[in-house]
Amino acid sequence: MAASRLHNTEEDLNGESGSEASSIYQSGSVISTVPDRHGFLGGSQYSPERKQAIPPEVILRRERKWIRMLNNWNVFMTTNYRKVRERCRKGIPPSVRLRAWLNLCGGELLMKENPNLYEELLMRPGDPKYIEDIKKDLHRQFPHHEMFVENAPGQQELFQVLKAYSILNSKVGYCQAQAPIAAFLLMHMPAIQAFWCLVAVCDKYLVGYYSQEMETLQRDGDILFALLKRVSPVAYKHLKKQKMEPILYMTEWFLCVYTRTLPWESILRVWDMFLCEGVKVIFKVGLVLLKCCLGRTSLTKRCPTMYETLQVLRNPPHQIMEEEALVYQIQRLNLSEEDFEYEHQRQTLRRKAKDQASLPTANGNN
Template sequence: MLNHWDRWISKRFKKVRLRCQKGIPPSLRGRAWLYLSGGKVKREQNSGKFKELDSMDGDPKWVDVIERDLHRQFPFHEMFVSRGGHGQQDLFRVLKAYTLYRPDEGYCQAQAPIAAVLLMHMPAEDAFWGLVQICEKYLPGYYSAGLEAIQLDGEILNALLKRVSPPAYRHLEKHKIEPILYMTEWFMCAFSRTLPWSSVLRVWDMFLCDGVKIIFRVGLVLLKSMLGSREKLKAGLGQYETMEILRALEPQYLQEGFLIHQVLELPISSRDVEREHRVQLRRWRKTHGELSYKAPPRMHGAHAIMSAEPHTRQDLRQKPTIIVQYPLPSDTKSEFARVKKRSTIRKAPNPKVEVTNPYSVSCTH
């Protein structure tokens, strides 16, 4: 599939989506994520860019903040468990490079777990371009100052919740619980700090394939599961109790089997998200004016990214990670000729020499 990626994306994308929904094999996940996100094309078209950024000194303002955040990312994972270990070093390199690549955005703490998840599956350079694609194509504006994009998506989530689970929507409205209070970490970290690890991987497989609609679906499933039944709401939950429930989600709703099934069953499409985005953007402009940060348009998954960004077959060509070169003699032909000549020389047969028996015995009768 990866050998003919452009054909699969353009002509057989449904099969790519089905594979991502079933779960990408662990041995292929890193490469598949890089292809799905468009990071592979981005890396090839910007050859040497990461090396250049990596060699530069970062802005001291961001370097200091990044260094303080390194030990907080998956502290029990073998890659990041030791201070100054290779995992933390690579994480620093990726995040510092991004602040140099996008100085207008700088660094946001929610980018660290995103980069860490990528680093668990690919080298630092690939993780950098994966982070670039997530920040620019999947979640544009999420990590800029003011967090306007995440606030806007919070309103979209609330509007979709009204359609998916009216009881949960009414409960949150009744207690004046704004979406920004509970969904910020969910969305900005793409659930990497909320779900069990097996669920995180399955969600990311689908997220990088189909875009932000998967993040919305996961959020809606969790809200519906936690607040969508009358039995749970009969307990007289107030604002404080509701927030505690949303901070400590019940484990059975986070398990891979339940969550992925519910996400796939939820009828929320990219078109629904975009339609609601236009509605909420008009409301935002009426109440807040124009957005202060002009984010690029959001791309809804691998197919949209591949269609929007020009690429060549060479950009998608797989390159071996390890290249072994065997040294050859300078004069190979003459060496082979000498070997061949030696092998064709026929040796003269040794002359037959008769040796008399010095111990011959004559028998007389």
């Protein structure tokens, strides 16, 4: 099972040939049964390969640096975080990504502090409502990946991870957007490690995102929109003119951390940075997508109504989302830590004032 989480060997990719051995019919279209190096069957939105492969000697050099860093993790994180961040931005080598992600998000520490908790959670029955909702969503997660095709073992692991989290954090329980994140993590690591990474992501990085009221997500949508005014006035004016609330286009981006949006190589790079730098990476990716989709008047003219605008934002051109192009645009954004902090405080205060204004007055009148 663990081997399928990493990319396949050349022998796997160049195995049996012929249309009968290499493809099946699904929903009227031919889909290859030979997985790509990430485990996806052909025809998936995630299948396109990177345009420029990194030379093997560069990968080997990066692997050695990462191994040294992981073996001295606490020292690097406390005395040389900039080096860690720089290496995450370049992309973590696949061979060490599991260890790197576990250390970056704090999952490794959580696992050591709670050595038997995951197994104990699996023994508990769980809330019937959450259990039913989880079961309904299992078949929807990456159905073209070899781990999650019908009756594949990955679906049972996914069920267990999501169930365990719903018991551990019963206040949050289960939210549909957690499923693609848990499935994504399971492609890279065993279930117990995927569980603790999911706990870290939900409870540390995306605090409040999965509440029923979605207040945190709405506030972050306002922050995104305010930052867009600085990054791309053209896109900002277009969305404001069409009165499009950010929640309409950024919900899936933020809740699923782009696991349902970007090509696979791009998702991996975004997560390398996200687990290192935090939620601001999600904002930066969103700003790049908005700017590249709507940042010129020639582009906004093609979106005369909200319908066309949503279509473009839900299906950005592939060249915008390609790994190196996306990372390049992220790094070009002229936004400081102070910009993020300022907008966070401003939008938080703005929402508090709005909530207080909507409360009943002292004499009982609204």
